[in-house]
Amino acid sequence: MDTTTTDYDVCVIGAGFGGMYMLKKLRELGFRTHVFERGDDVGGTWYWNRYPGARCDVESLFYCYSFDEELQQEWTWSERYPAQPEILAYCRHVADRYDLRRDISFATPVESVVYDEVAGLWNLRTGAGQRVRARWVITAVGCLSASQVPRFPGLDDFRGPWFHTGQWPHEPVDFTGKRVAVIGTGSSGIQVIPAIAQTARQLTVFQRTPNFSIPAHNGPLDPETQARVKAEYATLRAEARVSPGGTIAHPTGKKALDLGEEERRAELDRRWANGGSAFLSAFADTMVNEAANRISADYVRDQIRRIVKDPATAELLCPRDHPIGSKRICVDTGYYETYNRDNVRLVDVRANPIERITEHGLRTGGVDHEVDAIVFATGYDAMTGPLTRLNIRGVGGQSLADSWSEGPRTYLGLAVPGFPNLFTITGPGSPSVLSNMVVSIEQHVEWIADHLDHLRRNDLRRSEADPEAARQWTEHVDEVARYTLYPQAASWYMGANVAGKPRVFMPYVGGVGAYRKICDEVTAEGYKGFQLSR
Numbered sequence: 238m239d240t241t242t243t244d245y246d247v248c249v250i251g252a253g254f255g256g257m258y259m260l261k262k263l264r265e266l267g268f269r270t271h272v273f274e275r276g277d278d279v280g281g282t283w284y285w286n287r288y289p290g291a292r293c294d295v296e297s298l299f300y301c302y303s304f305d306e307e308l309q310q311e312w313t314w315s316e317r318y319p320a321q322p323e324i325l326a327y328c329r330h331v332a333d334r335y336d337l338r339r340d341i342s343f344a345t346p347v348e349s350v351v352y353d354e355v356a357g358l359w360n361l362r363t364g365a366g367q368r369v370r371a372r373w374v375i376t377a378v379g380c381l382s383a384s385q386v387p388r389f390p391g392l393d394d395f396r397g398p399w400f401h402t403g404q405w406p407h408e409p410v411d412f413t414g415k416r417v418a419v420i421g422t423g424s425s426g427i428q429v430i431p432a433i434a435q436t437a438r439q440l441t442v443f444q445r446t447p448n449f450s451i452p453a454h455n456g457p458l459d460p461e462t463q464a465r466v467k468a469e470y471a472t473l474r475a476e477a478r479v480s481p482g483g484t485i486a487h488p489t490g491k492k493a494l495d496l497g498e499e500e501r502r503a504e505l506d507r508r509w510a511n512g513g514s515a516f517l518s519a520f521a522d523t524m525v526n527e528a529a530n531r532i533s534a535d536y537v538r539d540q541i542r543r544i545v546k547d548p549a550t551a552e553l554l555c556p557r558d559h560p561i562g563s564k565r566i567c568v569d570t571g572y573y574e575t576y577n578r579d580n581v582r583l584v585d586v587r588a589n590p591i592e593r594i595t596e597h598g599l600r601t602g603g604v605d606h607e608v609d610a611i612v613f614a615t616g617y618d619a620m621t622g623p624l625t626r627l628n629i630r631g632v633g634g635q636s637l638a639d640s641w642s643e644g645p646r647t648y649l650g651l652a653v654p655g656f657p658n659l660f661t662i663t664g665p666g667s668p669s670v671l672s673n674m675v676v677s678i679e680q681h682v683e684w685i686a687d688h689l690d691h692l693r694r695n696d697l698r699r700s701e702a703d704p705e706a707a708r709q710w711t712e713h714v715d716e717v718a719r720y721t722l723y724p725q726a727a728s729w730y731m732g733a734n735v736a737g738k739p740r741v742f743m744p745y746v747g748g749v750g751a752y753r754k755i756c757d758e759v760t761a762e763g764y765k766g767f768q769l770s771r
């Protein structure tokens with residue numbers, strides 16, 4: 238075991254989209270930078286989520302870096318929405334193109350990150366036994382990387398294999414002829430269910446809460462569309478950067494409640510036919526007014542009833558307990574249609590919760606469901622989980638987990654008081670999961686790189702979020718969320734899917750464009766809200 242201590246200027250944790258770009262930027266600025274990655278390759282989310290049907294819900298041409306014109310022109314996407322293998326291939330291409338791997342330690346989870354106040358340095362310990370010191374630490378661990386398997390009694394008794402979508406094995410899993418259970422109907426479940434249904438002998442879906450899903454209308458990306466977008470990239474990228482969600486969603490700006498029935502219907506028809514999450518941008522009042530929200534929600538419920546032939550199954554699939562969009566909207570390929578197959582059954586575990594896992598399957602409400610394999614599409618300890626499990630200890634030995642026991646407290650989702658020289662790419666309190674992640678990642682990486690450059694140029698060695706600035710920002714994040722319908726859902730945005738987690742709306746809902754402006758103002762005003770010192 239290697240126990241020598243190595244020093245770097247900056248340690249980055251994670252080699253997904255965030256970590257790779259951070260490394261590139263800091264290297265260009267001449268910082269001695271090293272990345273630790275627990276997987277054995279780059280890709281982050283797209284390294285782990287190898288389940289059948291895994292696909293991004295942002296369109297390929299915009300789910301990629303914009304920092305290098307040559308890179309965005311040379312890469313060719315094959316489909317409108319990218320499948321996991323293609324995104325991973327893209328990440329690998331980026332790593333090769335900029336020779337990133339030489340500064341990344343793979344298969345090296347970071348186990349603790351402890352601040353040494355006297356030296357003003359962070360001490361990192363890795364699972365490979367390394368000890369590393371760095372002045373700055375940047376987390377690029379993603380928001381949905383701490384996967385959750387509910388602790389059902391009896392899981393150890395189960396004789397067949399079981400999987401979590403976010404920790405899928407690297408060797409292909411063959412469900413041909415098998416009886417398979419899928420637990421969970423969020424974005425991952427909605428993608429994996431149609432894929433498994435193709436080969437399994439029988440697929441039983443265990444649904445607690447139905448979700449709203451919009452058809453992707455995925456398909457091959459024709460060369461003309463690709464060429465046209467690439468020719469307009471400069472304009473389109475600029476538009477995405479100042480948009481609410483970091484995408485080109487073509488919002489109408491009109492309020493549903495100001496329109497007549499026919500006009501509303503035409504807009505929703507058009508968006509349903511076009512597919513994807515831009516459905517939610519049909520009207521300006523969908524996320525802030527319950528009556529307006531019901532218009533879009535009723536429309537989707539009608540579509541579900543139209544597609545699913547069995548009326549009882551259709552009713553069970555109709556979401557009723559949350560406004561549309563208040564849980565992440567799903568984007569699917571043939572999800573509702575899958576329930577018309579003879580080999581697919583839907584079990585309502587809201588009415589009859591899963592009591593236990595048995596040797597041969599699952600028991601709900603006294604009924605045994607025999608299966609050969611179980612797929613947990615049960616989600617993540619979102620946003621805070623990936624950070625708190627790093628065992629970060631800041632000033633006075635305080636752990637990040639304790640500091641956030643009542644919910645995450647950050648300044649701009651970028652920094653945490655009591656944790657100097659630590660920056661969190663897409664941390665809680667930033668738009669992150671409510672946006673096209675790549676756009677938000679680029680903005681954070683560029684902001685952090687500028688900040689470190691500023692500190693170095695001014696001979697400043699310490700940057701810490703001011704507690705009052707963090708308090709005000711956290712309050713602002715909450716205030717903006719309360720203006721919307723988001724807090725009405727028991728979602729992972731609210732921490733509601735993890736027992737004992739504080740119910741706090743974690744992402745910043747004010748929009749990517751507004752958020753970028755705030756960050757730029759903070760910079761322009763000499764890093765207002767940060768305590769900088771030598």
Ligand code: NA7
Nearest residue numbers: 381387421422423424425426445446565614615616617729
């Ligand atoms: P999600 O969206 O958190 O979905 C998890 C699903 O698993 C959801 O339907 C849950 O039901 C269900 N679940 C969780 N625990 C249980 C138990 N104990 N019993 C039954 N059902 C359960 O995770 P995903 O991986 O699908 O998506 C995460 C994000 O990744 C997604 O939004 C995109 O941004 C990409 P619940 O709704 O809690 O009743």
